[in-house]
Amino acid sequence: MTPAIGGWSDSERFTAYHEAGHAVMAQLCGQQITRVEIVGDADHSGSVDSLRFPADSASNDGSAAIEDRLRCTLAGMVAEAMVSGREDWDEKSEDLDLAVRLAMQLVDDCEAVLPLLEELRRDIEGELRDRWVAVEQLALELLHKKALTGSEVRRLLA
Numbered sequence: 001m002t003p004a005i006g007g008w009s010d011s012e013r014f015t016a017y018h019e020a021g022h023a024v025m026a027q028l029c030g031q032q033i034t035r036v037e038i039v040g041d042a043d044h045s046g047s048v049d050s051l052r053f054p055a056d057s058a059s060n061d062g063s064a065a066i067e068d069r070l071r072c073t074l075a076g077m078v079a080e081a082m083v084s085g086r087e088d089w090d091e092k093s094e095d096l097d098l099a100v101r102l103a104m105q106l107v108d109d110c111e112a113v114l115p116l117l118e119e120l121r122r123d124i125e126g127e128l129r130d131r132w133v134a135v136e137q138l139a140l141e142l143l144h145k146k147a148l149t150g151s152e153v154r155r156l157l158a
Contacts, residue, residue, distance in 0.1 A: 008143050010084070012038070012143060013083065013139070013143065014080045014083060014084050015038045015046045015080075016038050016046075016139040016140070016142040016143045017079045017080050017082070017083040017135065017139045018046065018076040018077065018079055018080040019036050019037070019038055019046040019047070019048055019076060019139075019142060020036075020079060020135045020136075020138035020139040020142060021075040021076045021077075021078055021079025021080065021082075021128060021135060022036075022048040022072055022073075022075050022076040022079075023036045023048050023138055023153055023157070024075065024079075024128060024131055024134055024135050024138065024157065025071055025072045025074075025075030025124065025127070025128070026048060026050050026072045026075075027153075027154075027157050028127065028131075029068040029069075029071060029072055030068075031050040031072065032050055032150065033048060033049070033050050033150045033153045033154065034049045034050060034149070034150040035047075035048075035049040035147065035148070035149060035150060036048045036049075036138070036142065036147070036148045036153055037142070037146060037147035037148070038142045038143070038146055038147070039146045039147055046142075048072075048076075063105075063106055066102055066105050066106055067106060067120075069102055070099055070102040070103060070106070070120065071120060071123075071124055073095050073098050073099045073102065074095070074099050074117065074120055074121060074124055075124050075128065076095055077089070077090065077093060077095055077096065077099075078121055078124045078125050078128060079128055079135055082125065082128065082129070082132075089117075099117060100113055100117070103116050103117055134156070134157050137156050138153065138156050138157065141156060
């Protein structure tokens with residue numbers, strides 16, 4: 001890995017922006033964030049926890065709630081792509097797997113999934129670009145502290 005700004009590797013920076021993207025979109029979708037971290041384990045490099053979207057819950061939400069969850073899921077990949085310059089979907093990503101499952105609940109047609117994901121990707125990129133200062137502030141704070149409480153995130157995004 002190449003050292004980057006502040007001595008962080010690209011991988012650390014990308015993870016911080018990825019989680020910041022999730023958190024900013026969750027805030028926009030009205031979620032109550034309880035924790036954001038870039039301290040990972042063997043399976044995850046970071047996470048965003050909220051009261052609304054427990055990691056292992058089955059969704060029986062209406063289509064608006066499913067779309068909000070889908071937007072929050074995609075926002076991490078979109079923010080990371082905006083920093084890394086990578087435009088393709090990471091086919092090994094758990095986020096992409098979840099996004100496809102959520103999209104299928106909205107369109108119920110395999111061939112409509114990718115167009116929906118691409119449309120949402122463009123929308124999310126615009127929303128994150130409009131709030132890029134908040135994404136950057138949150139990512140930098142995550143790089144420094146590794147984990148933030150919900151109140152710290154809300155203070156940064158206020």
